[in-house]
Amino acid sequence: MANPASKQKPITADTFLRGLWEENPVFVMLLGLCPALAVTNSAINAIGMGGATTFVLLGSSALVSLLRKLIPKQVRIASYIVIIATFVTIVDYAIHALSLELYNALGAFIQLIVVNCVILGRAESFASKHRLTKSLVNALGVGVGFTFALLCLGSVREILGSGTLFGFPLFGDSYQPWVVMILPPGGFFVTGAWLLLFAWLKERKQRKVTQEKETVHAPG
Amino acid sequence: MAEKAPMIELRTSPHVRRAQSVDQIMRNVVYALLPVCAFSVYQFGISAFALLLIALLACIGTEHLFCRLSDKPTTVGDYSAVISGLLLALTLPPGFPLWMAALAGFVGIALAKVMFGGIGLNVFNPALVGRAFVQAAFPVAITTWTPAFAPGRFTEFIPSTLTLPFTEPVAVTQWVKDLAVDGFTGATPLALQKFGNGALAHVTTSTTDLFMGMTAGSAGETSALLILVCGAYLIFRRMMDWRIPAAMILGTFVTAWGFFLLDPSSYPTPVFMLFSGGLMLGAVFMASDMTASPVTPVGVWIYGLLIGFLTVIIRLFGGLPEGVMYAILFGNAASPLISVVTQPRVYGTSGKKRKADS
Numbered sequence: 001m002a003n004p005a006s007k008q009k010p011i012t013a014d015t016f017l018r019g020l021w022e023e024n025p026v027f028v029m030l031l032g033l034c035p036a037l038a039v040t041n042s043a044i045n046a047i048g049m050g051g052a053t054t055f056v057l058l059g060s061s062a063l064v065s066l067l068r069k070l071i072p073k074q075v076r077i078a079s080y081i082v083i084i085a086t087f088v089t090i091v092d093y094a095i096h097a098l099s100l101e102l103y104n105a106l107g108a109f110i111q112l113i114v115v116n117c118v119i120l121g122r123a124e125s126f127a128s129k130h131r132l133t134k135s136l137v138n139a140l141g142v143g144v145g146f147t148f149a150l151l152c153l154g155s156v157r158e159i160l161g162s163g164t165l166f167g168f169p170l171f172g173d174s175y176q177p178w179v180v181m182i183l184p185p186g187g188f189f190v191t192g193a194w195l196l197l198f199a200w201l202k203e204r205k206q207r208k209v210t211q212e213k214e215t216v217h218a219p220g
Numbered sequence: 221m222a223e224k225a226p227m228i229e230l231r232t233s234p235h236v237r238r239a240q241s242v243d244q245i246m247r248n249v250v251y252a253l254l255p256v257c258a259f260s261v262y263q264f265g266i267s268a269f270a271l272l273l274i275a276l277l278a279c280i281g282t283e284h285l286f287c288r289l290s291d292k293p294t295t296v297g298d299y300s301a302v303i304s305g306l307l308l309a310l311t312l313p314p315g316f317p318l319w320m321a322a323l324a325g326f327v328g329i330a331l332a333k334v335m336f337g338g339i340g341l342n343v344f345n346p347a348l349v350g351r352a353f354v355q356a357a358f359p360v361a362i363t364t365w366t367p368a369f370a371p372g373r374f375t376e377f378i379p380s381t382l383t384l385p386f387t388e389p390v391a392v393t394q395w396v397k398d399l400a401v402d403g404f405t406g407a408t409p410l411a412l413q414k415f416g417n418g419a420l421a422h423v424t425t426s427t428t429d430l431f432m433g434m435t436a437g438s439a440g441e442t443s444a445l446l447i448l449v450c451g452a453y454l455i456f457r458r459m460m461d462w463r464i465p466a467a468m469i470l471g472t473f474v475t476a477w478g479f480f481l482l483d484p485s486s487y488p489t490p491v492f493m494l495f496s497g498g499l500m501l502g503a504v505f506m507a508s509d510m511t512a513s514p515v516t517p518v519g520v521w522i523y524g525l526l527i528g529f530l531t532v533i534i535r536l537f538g539g540l541p542e543g544v545m546y547a548i549l550f551g552n553a554a555s556p557l558i559s560v561v562t563q564p565r566v567y568g569t570s571g572k573k574r575k576a577d578s
Binding site: 171176177178181183196214 | 289335357359363388
């Protein structure tokens with residue numbers, strides 16, 4: 001793959017970290033909220049969904065990147081969808097074979113990875129313009145970021161909603177579960193709370209930066 | 221001093237006849253709520269008192285905390301958080317675990333009020349959002365009722381009240397049995413009507429008892445009479461729009477009457493509908509939330525009638541015996557739309573012109 005004449009920028013840590021934090025698909029870009037809200041009622045489901053999505057992301061990004069010069073511009077979206085659907089089918093069968101329990105828990109949302117805009121977004125805006133390795137690194141970053149976000153949601157909802165984490169009871173028998181947390185409204189509550197927390201942290205950081213600037217410039 | 225020359229005072233609109241500040245109105249609402257609180261303490265004892273206190277502290281504390289976090293001057297002084305706290309406690313069952321009440325207060329204020337920008341900007345009634353949250357989170361605890369006027373209610377707590385935070389409340393069935401209160405089945409009049417067996421199960425509670433508040437139910441919702449008197453005080457002082465409770469009561473009555481006429485053997489009487497459950501409390505103190513109700517005169521009627529109608533529909537056909545809370549929240553959600561649709565004609569313009577404009 002090495003192409004010395006390539007004008008593309010080299011792979012940096014940012015290629016990976018951007019998707020994980022700065023452009024986190026769920027917490028920053030608010031993409032792929034449908035699976036993020038629907039299947040995160042337990043940490044296991046969240047990991048399963050995140051893993052499946054990451055696999056599809058990696059596969060589709062690789063193939064799109066390899067085929068980027070062959071796919072005519074006019075039919076690119078259709079081609080991407082076919083590529084994504086291929087990997088979704090693979091992951092669907094794989095989960096079905098590996099863990100029927102997880103398969104039943106995730107339900108239709110495995111097939112719905114096809115329409116997850118995080119994946120199409122990566123294919124359209126990154127993989128179709130970059131080399132294989134760079135696309136892979138970027139896709140992995142986004143996939144890990146997505147899984148991280150889902151795990152954030154899933155663990156909070158599982159702890160509050162059933163008093164367990166990854167199925168292990170945390171608080172003993174007398175714990176009173178908050179039923180609402182494993183129901184759909186709980187998904188919205190927890191997503192909102194995390195968004196609030198991140199927005200607050202970000203704002204505080206920015207305020208600190210501007211304050212520092214002001215103090216530096218003030219005497220001059 | 222010389223003779224005062226006759227003077228005509230000229231002012232531009234708005235022609236305010238008397239100044240009513242926010243905290244003045246809110247303070248009067250608190251005064252109006254105090255008798256209801258006192259009756260609930262008299263009826264359910266120290267458990268109700270603890271419930272009121274904790275819900276109050278949770279609401280005030282949450283509001284203060286979020287004001288601190290956002291570097292704004294604290295808005296606790298305008299009494300609106302006090303009202304939310306008291307109203308929240310009054311809608312909860314008397315033996316409700318205190319930690320759940322604190323959680324309800326926190327969620328109500330944080331989610332429904334602070335997030336929307338504080339007083340004057342909330343879309344929903346904060347107390348009801350808090351209650352809706354705990355209703356969804358702890359469906360068992362919030363439908364566990366204890367008898368009114370239990371002996372020894374001023375010296376001992378209802379066992380579920382003092383549940384440790386995050387733990388399951390103890391079952392009160394045995395405690396209720398030991399009390400041996402005549403004929404108490406652990407159900408409110410509404411639950412008896414909805415889930416009771418046999419024909420005319422709903423006539424088990426006499427209307428007088430319902431009206432005076434001698435029945436089981438949430439801490440402060442039982443006495444229709446007391447709530448109406450307190451509401452009358454607010455209306456008399458012009459601190460509440462009388463149309464909202466009137467419209468809501470009318471809506472409930474007409475809808476319930478319609479069903480009663482259709483089939484008197486399976487639907488309760490409209491009078492029962494009016495005086496049972498949280499309808500009066502909801503109509504007088506919750507639906508009339510100034511921020512979350514429409515502002516136009518016609519809109520207020522539509523809003524009240526809609527809530528009354530929905531209450532009856534939820535009570536008769538929903539899964540829950542009580543529907544006032546969801547009906548009011550629904551009405552809150554619809555109220556901006558109602559306000560927009562019922563814009564009054566601007567003075568000096570014709571109706572047709574306005575249509576062409578919009």
